[in-house]
Amino acid sequence: MVLTATLAAAWALVALTPLIARRHGPAGGWFGAAGLAALTAVIAGVALTTPGPVAEVVPWIPTLEVMLRLRMDGLGTLFALLVLGVGAIVLAYSTSYVTEKRPTGFYALMTAFAAAMLTLVLADDLVVLFVAWEITTLCSYLLILRVGPKGRAPAARTLLITVAGGLALLAAVCTVIVRTGTTQLSVALADPAWQTDPAFAGTVAVLVAVAAMTKSAQFPFHSWLPDAMVAPAPVSAYLHAAAMVKAGIYLLMRFSGAASASPVWPWLxxxxxxxxxxxxxxxxxxxxxxxxxxxxxxxxxxxxxxxxxxxxxxxxxxxxxxxxxxxxxxxxxxxxxxxxxxxxxxxxxxxxxxxxxxxxxxxxxxxxxxxxxxxxxxxxxxxxxxxxxxxxxxxxxxxxxxxxxxxxxxxxxxxxxxxxxxxxxxxxxxxxxxxxxxxxxxxxxxxxxxxxxxxxxxxxxxxxxxxxxxxxxxxxxxxxxxxxxxxxxxxxxxxxxxxxxxxxxxxxxxxxxxxxxxxxDRPLFPVTGVAVVERIRTGIIDLGYLVGNPTRGDSPARHLLVPVLLIAAGGTAAVVARAGGLDAAPGTSRPVDVLLLLLTAAGVAATLRAGQRLPAVLGAGVVGFSVALWFYELGAADVALTQLLVEVLTVAVIVLVLRRLPAGFGAGTGRQLPRVLLAAGAGIAATAGTLAMTGWREPSAVSTWFLAEAEAETGGSNIVNTILVDFRAFDTFGELVVLALAALVMAALLDARRPQPVRRPDPPPEPAPVADPGANAIFLRTVAKVLVPFLLIASVWVLLRGHNDPGGGFIGALVGASGLVLAYLAAPSDADGRVRLPFLLVAGLGAVVAALTGLIGLFDGSFLRPLHLDLLGIHLSTALVFDVGVYLAVLGVVVAALNLLGSREPDPDPEPETEPRDDHEPEEALR
Known part of the structure; x- marks a missing residue:
């Protein structure tokens, strides 16, 4: 596994060289130079001692045929030696050139570029090749951007052109995979489709050529290379002369044998x-x-x-x-x-x-x-x-x-x-x-x-x-x-x-x-390439502003119009596609369904009739709790419990937000009827579409398989949880990363624009029973002393039992978050109610735990594949550790909401909103 070890060592340099530079300053570049020189010697040694190509495979996601396939043939050897050898020389040059006291960012990006280029030229997998290609683009952009204000526009223009080429390469990769049925580059290039299918060969030839020409600065994409010369000399010498621009040349040479089957290739x-x-x-x-x-x-x-x-x-x-x-x-x-x-x-x-x-x-x-x-x-x-x-x-x-x-x-x-x-x-x-x-x-x-x-x-x-x-x-x-x-x-x-x-x-x-x-000594053309790219860039920004105009405001109606219309159209299409009608299977409708439907409708009606925000929240809560009961009645205990806990926490968070808003919705009743009709029509269409596609039919083959095989495959009897952490763990991993990012985005947004309170009526002059927060919260404080520790312990218990019984990381985190919300509500002030947890660290730790658990799965051949162990008669699975990551991510985002929305002191002397504002009018401050 010498290629894998070499590549791992190159990426290790990305982490170690900045640490050395942080301690030793520019001289830390000698460490990176020595590392790249050593890797050059390794590649040369392998090439001299091994006849023929060297190939290695590390499984990543075998079910999607995505693997870390590495292959070093003559072409890979040439470019690997070029990337590593010139990289070592340029890093040595940088030790004298760089003037920063701690050039950690510079060395991190330079070594990351070298590692990405090495990955690119050794990749025998189309997906890996594309990812490495995009990393080189990102490194180039960031290195130009480090120059300062004068590098921002050139960096943006360079990114625009090279990312466009990346999209062309992505289209080529997808086309090749679909047509040849493999992601393995060497196998795909040897496929007979290049000779037998002219349309395929011509399409891929053009896409690959465009991708390579953007990276290698060919007309009409040439302007980015001179534009990028604002970058320092080591960046120009390595990325924009010796290595990055050679990525396009490498791509053309790699595809040359196959793509030359198309007559478009040589002429282009x-x-x-x-x-x-x-x-x-x-x-x-x-x-x-x-x-x-x-x-x-x-x-x-x-x-x-x-x-x-x-x-x-x-x-x-x-x-x-x-x-x-x-x-x-x-x-x-x-x-x-x-x-x-x-x-x-x-x-x-x-x-x-x-x-x-x-x-x-x-x-x-x-x-x-x-x-x-x-x-x-x-x-x-x-x-x-x-x-x-x-x-x-x-x-x-x-x-x-x-x-x-x-x-x-x-x-x-x-x-x-x-x-x-x-x-x-x-x-x-x-x-x-x-x-x-x-x-x-x-x-x-x-x-x-x-x-x-x-x-x-x-x-x-x-x-x-x-x-x-x-x-x-x-x-x-x-x-x-x-x-x-x-x-x-x-x-x-x-x-x-x-x-x-x-x-x-x-x-x-x-x-x-x-x-x-x-x-x-005169302009040869009426316009320069840089000016054209800059006009395209500003045009794209202007187009984005124009497209965003319909929703540029705080009116919910503006934002909901498009999804409501799409729901109505989708539901109608589903009903039309179900030409056979909506015949119900026996036993699928019961009287209790009608009762819950009426309860849900009552909540909707109460929400629509509410003239104040708090009653509207209560009406929406009735809808949520009714749906939770409906889930439970249908036998989906996990989903019902999740819905119930989400409703509790949603109400709590909404109340925190309502403190910053006017009490009433304001006028605008003349527009209510069209909105009601549109919403009702969309709801009916969505209901009919759901019934047509999923509701009124016999159990599907997929659900039958899960019911029969899930426990044997995973060791867990809770099918919902096994689907989330065993069968669909990659989807769940993406969702918990989104949760961690949500906490980060919430902090960034509220730091950028701090919430401001709305002027409320002056309090009554005489003491009122609810005026004293300490006396008013005595009941909650008494209950919280018992319930908060119980809920926190219960959350861990729910987490641990989730593989076999209703529960899991998501539900467990919601239970624990409910305890934290109760503690916050029982506190006499916002400052006292603040949860003493570093929420960003907790949420990020959840994503890290999940990712590391996924890497453990590589020992059995696939990222996120659960590993099982029987210890003292107890069945253990790494899926439980993955569920801990889910738990931490969910808990982190809820704590972020409490701390940022509930415990943040408003800006001094805000300008309050003096009267209710019609919500369908855009807020001028957001323009």
């Missing part, structure tokens, strides 16, 4: 790639900011990679694999150099930087080496990879290959021009005034490693032979023997001729750079 990739390569190169020639120049050159180089992947031959994928390595080295070196120069010179402007060769000769040489490799000058690694790129285009033998030949040839010319632009203006001239070199040694070392590697691996290209050939073979799912060797000299061939012509033409542009600058 080559045309977009060529356009992006040329556009990015021209934009780079326009820039005087060194970092922006590198950003647009990155866009151009990524376009070259996309185009050559689109060619699709074995030579093309070999070229793509080699250029991935070359690009990662010279681009990371370039961005790290920019950070070093900016730190010492105080500027990135090419018009101000001069004489760096005299001021910092070693760094100047490294800048030159990176630029030479980017330009493809012999004998750098960039030259070798460019030779293979041009050779792939020239020998492709198809329409897309011809387009790639012309486009990439022109791109090579422009690459020479912008590579020279970043070198000649800054290296020569009188020595620049620089800051001290102290503290920059790690930066210089990191730049040296990447720049020298990009230069020296050219003559020693054969060292990369096994790595790049393995990646190309894995991309096309062919044997490695079908891939030609990787070496520096090919002899005199058409690719070499085109390369030399490109260098010559590029040199001409360099010599004529003054004229080129004059030609390009």
């Amino acid at each position: 990739l080559v045309s977009v790639g060529v356009l992006t390569a040329l556009m990015g190169a021209v934009f780079a020639l326009q820039r005087s900011d060194l970092k922006e120049l590198l950003a647009y050159s990155t866009v151009s180089q990524l376009g070259l990679l996309v185009a050559v992947i689109g060619v699709g031959t074995t030579t093309a994928l070999l070229a793509a694999s080699a250029h991935v390595v070359a690009h990662a080295l010279f681009k990371s070196a370039g961005f790290m150099t920019v950070g070093l120069v900016e730190r010492r010179a105080g500027t990135r402007d090419l018009r101000e930087l001069r004489g760096l060769y005299r001021a910092m000769p070693w760094t100047a040489v490294m800048i030159a080496l990176a630029a030479l490799s980017m330009a493809g000058v012999p004998l750098t690694l960039g030259f070798v990879s460019k030779e293979y790129v041009l050779d792939a285009a020239l020998t492709g033998g198809s329409g897309p290959s011809l387009l790639a030949t012309v486009g990439l040839g022109l791109g090579a010319v422009l690459t020479v021009a912008y590579s020279a632009r970043m070198v000649f203006p800054v290296l020569f001239g009188p020595a620049a005034e620089l800051g001290p070199v102290t503290g920059a040694r790690a930066m210089i070392g990191a730049v040296t490693v990447t720049a020298l590697a990009g230069a020296l691996l050219g003559p020693a290209a054969s060292v990369l032979d096994g790595l790049v050939r393995g990646a190309a073979a894995a991309s096309l799912a062919v044997p490695v023997g079908e891939i030609e060797g990787f070496y520096v000299w090919h002899g005199v061939n058409p690719a070499l001729v085109v390369s030399l012509l490109a260098l010559s033409a590029g040199a001409v542009l360099v010599l004529a750079r003054a004229r080129v600058d004059r030609v390009l």
Whole structure:
């Protein structure tokens, strides 16, 4: 399980590196760098010692076929080494670059990105791949956002584009899973449907291409990459040059063998790639900011990679694999150099930087080496990879290959021009005034490693032979023997001729750079990509505001109109679908049902007739208690008990809210009749639909199976509880997480806008029996002394018995919460009634306990699978521990309601509402 252990170690670094940084400051980055370097060595060792792919599986949710499947073939090895190796170098660079005293957030996000990228390139499961893809998006967004106010808009625009690509990938993942019947990536890519179903292959090809192009900054999604350059140099060097943008390239290479079955694939990739390569190169020639120049050159180089992947031959994928390595080295070196120069010179402007060769000769040489490799000058690694790129285009033998030949040839010319632009203006001239070199040694070392590697691996290209050939073979799912060797000299061939012509033409542009600058010193388009994305972003926000307008207010009628109409429509549709009528099964209707129906109707009528809020609450309580009795009468003791307890607590919480509201509902009776008719119609339709679909029929096969098999499967005789904590535990887990979040949201909302009391009539001047809270609550205090401990103990008892008898974590928590409510009501003041429990911690602990219990289930092959144990004749199950998590989450949210609504002192000198307000009118303060 070496891959699983490696991945676990990478995620462990995410937790440990920030802790080290908290104690040792920026130097804590050395720990993360050492960890990533060690993992690089592990991956390299596995690749060298294990012939063929390495595959491992850790079951997660087997019933949904979701598993942590890991597979390291040649392509996975290439990108894993790239992610970990460059990541280690960049983290080492960061130890000198970062100036924060405790850069815990920076190191946490950088190591999280590395772990997510490693998960992405090793994933052999489509679901895991998608999750890792989205984590990289989130890390990029947060790292840009850390810059401060100037990073907010670029971060939002970057997130908008990359999340859109994530949605395209999600659609592709779902389509592949449905069509091939598996989530295993390697199996899905080998499915014959790619060749036999053109619609499927074409659809997935387009979706995957769009997803990859958003991440790899291809036209028209290119604007986010230069926009993201507000991020610091280590982020640009790692995420936006060497790793994150390569996620899109990895995705294209991974799907290349299967998706190339569709004729859409090569034309789409080559045309977009060529356009992006040329556009990015021209934009780079326009820039005087060194970092922006590198950003647009990155866009151009990524376009070259996309185009050559689109060619699709074995030579093309070999070229793509080699250029991935070359690009990662010279681009990371370039961005790290920019950070070093900016730190010492105080500027990135090419018009101000001069004489760096005299001021910092070693760094100047490294800048030159990176630029030479980017330009493809012999004998750098960039030259070798460019030779293979041009050779792939020239020998492709198809329409897309011809387009790639012309486009990439022109791109090579422009690459020479912008590579020279970043070198000649800054290296020569009188020595620049620089800051001290102290503290920059790690930066210089990191730049040296990447720049020298990009230069020296050219003559020693054969060292990369096994790595790049393995990646190309894995991309096309062919044997490695079908891939030609990787070496520096090919002899005199058409690719070499085109390369030399490109260098010559590029040199001409360099010599004529003054004229080129004059030609390009103007906007080439009437609008920029950033402006378009920003307009889309603001348009989406405006659309959201427009859509939300109908419910922008505090009128319940506004909010209830849509669900009521949908209920009416759904009920009517169910009745229509049940064309056979509503024939009742024998014995399904009894006189007591009619009695309870009348009692419920009386409660509804009392609520409708109430002119004050408190009587309306009492009327609604009658409805709730009637429904609880109805559940009990039908034999659903668990549901009845839950309903009863929820009604008790709901009434208590509503009363706390009512203290902040006017006593009456106000006017508006002229609109009552339409509302009554609409509500009555929706109720009738919903009742009829329920009867049609579930009520008047024989027991279903599912319910019969649960009645017969639940106890044998779970060891529990309470079917309701076993469904919640055994069979549907994942649903219950989601619900208790929502409860924990509800407590958090309640605290955030009430902190943002504290409740204010409503002006009440002045109290009577003479003492009244109810004026003294101490005397008034003496009965409750006496009862509470007995009932509160009893209810708390009973809540634990109900929790423990829930697997076999009515009860469980939810009901137990409601019982305990009832005791806390009683204690609050018996207290003489809000402050005395405050529950001394950290409610957010309790609610969060519930979610953590449930999650850890779910992880225990992995020992039996599935997340949240209950494990059983017989101890001293007593049957135990981890489902009980899971129920404890439910108990804590429910208890936490109820305590949050009591403490925040009941014990919060109002703001001083509020502006009270002087008269009742019509509830159908929106509250201006909420606008």
